[in-house]
Amino acid sequence: xxxxxxxxxxxxxxxxxxxxxxxxxxxxxxxxxxxxxxxxxxxxxxxxxxxxxxxxxxxxxxxxxxxxxxxxxxxxxxxxxxxxxxxxxxxxxxxxxxxxxxxxxxxxxxxxxxxxxxxxxxxxxxxxx
Amino acid sequence: xxxxxxxxxxxxxxxxxxxxxxxxxxxxxxxxxxxxxxxxxxxxxxxxxxxxxxxxxxxxxxxxxxxxxxxxxxxxxxxxxxxxxxxxxxxxxxxxxxxxxxxxxxxxxxxxxxxxxxxxxxxxxxxxxxxxxxxxxxxxxxxxxxxxxxxxxxxxxxxxxxxxxxxxxxxxxxxxxxxxxxxxxxxxxxxxxxxxxxxxxxxxxxxxxxxxxx
Numbered sequence: 001x002x003x004x005x006x007x008x009x010x011x012x013x014x015x016x017x018x019x020x021x022x023x024x025x026x027x028x029x030x031x032x033x034x035x036x037x038x039x040x041x042x043x044x045x046x047x048x049x050x051x052x053x054x055x056x057x058x059x060x061x062x063x064x065x066x067x068x069x070x071x072x073x074x075x076x077x078x079x080x081x082x083x084x085x086x087x088x089x090x091x092x093x094x095x096x097x098x099x100x101x102x103x104x105x106x107x108x109x110x111x112x113x114x115x116x117x118x119x120x121x122x123x124x125x126x127x128x129x
Numbered sequence: 130x131x132x133x134x135x136x137x138x139x140x141x142x143x144x145x146x147x148x149x150x151x152x153x154x155x156x157x158x159x160x161x162x163x164x165x166x167x168x169x170x171x172x173x174x175x176x177x178x179x180x181x182x183x184x185x186x187x188x189x190x191x192x193x194x195x196x197x198x199x200x201x202x203x204x205x206x207x208x209x210x211x212x213x214x215x216x217x218x219x220x221x222x223x224x225x226x227x228x229x230x231x232x233x234x235x236x237x238x239x240x241x242x243x244x245x246x247x248x249x250x251x252x253x254x255x256x257x258x259x260x261x262x263x264x265x266x267x268x269x270x271x272x273x274x275x276x277x278x279x280x281x282x283x284x285x286x287x288x289x290x291x292x293x294x295x296x297x298x299x300x301x302x303x304x305x306x307x308x309x310x311x312x313x314x315x316x317x318x319x320x321x322x323x324x325x326x327x328x329x330x331x332x333x334x335x336x337x338x339x340x341x342x343x
Binding site: 086087088089090091092093095096099100101102103104106107112115116117118119120121 | 154155156159161162168169170171172173176179180187188189191220221222223224226327328
């Protein structure tokens with residue numbers, strides 16, 4: 001069981017803490033008492049050895065795991081564009097630089113154009129004022 | 130103003146303001162390839178995507194001011210931190226292009242802020258390096274590796290104070306919660322006519338085409 005009280009959400013407003021990082025302790029539902037001694041009943045060792053052998057042998061198989069096979073065959077994505085022939089144009093380093101900078105300017109220009117267009121719509125605050 | 134100082138080694142948190150972080154632009158039409166032999170060539174991203182695998186390309190990058198958008202838990206643990214770019218207010222809000230009077234500014238900063246959820250206003254403050262009115266542009270995000278950003282904490286100029294931070298946190302949530310809808314759907318025919326004058330190309334809904342229809 002998580003000890004939710006240890007998460008220091010209460011320091012959120014103060015903003016000095018490091019919230020969400022409390023001590024997440026777990027209950028003793030799965031814990032083992034380390035001081036408890038292992039008591040071996042008569043025949044226990046034999047039973048443990050037998051069980052170990054059965055478990056070890058049961059995992060040996062000559063059949064290929066279908067899950068592994070399928071995972072190898074399957075790809076999570078398909079790219080239809082893969083059928084298209086690769087087309088590229090050789091450019092000089094100077095032209096490459098120009099193209100790259102042009103991308104930067106074009107992007108900014110488009111963004112500013114969008115801002116200007118949006119400004120022509122909606123409430124005119126100058127008018128209302 | 131609405132900012133507070135932060136010690137250099139303090140953990141990175143939502144609302145922290147960094148300067149000179151790299152913003153990369155990419156074009157899907159023009160990609161500059163850097164070949165293994167040092168040659169350069171251009172192609173479309175479609176060509177590269179079709180090939181699959183890893184490709185080395187040349188991209189433009191420039192330093193920008195940005196604010197941490199990633200929430201605090203992720204900012205402490207995740208691999209990457211997302212930031213939103215901070216830009217001059219007039220570049221983010223077109224209606225501010227000609228604004229000069231304090232009364233108009235007041236309207237833009239207060240009333241209009243309730244309507245335009247794409248930005249978050251940041252007032253000037255020389256301490257943080259803002260010589261003019263600025264705005265967080267929620268539309269422009271950048272992503273940087275967390276561990277490396279932690280090593281560049283000297284680029285952090287400050288963070289939002291408690292009041293501004295609470296507001297920022299809600300606004301960024303609202304921005305990503307928005308949903309698209311046709312705002313003219315409930316207008317009657319006269320209202321729709323007025324709307325179309327401003328937004329040409331608006332398609333009326335069936336119930337707006339015939340007067341009195343459902």
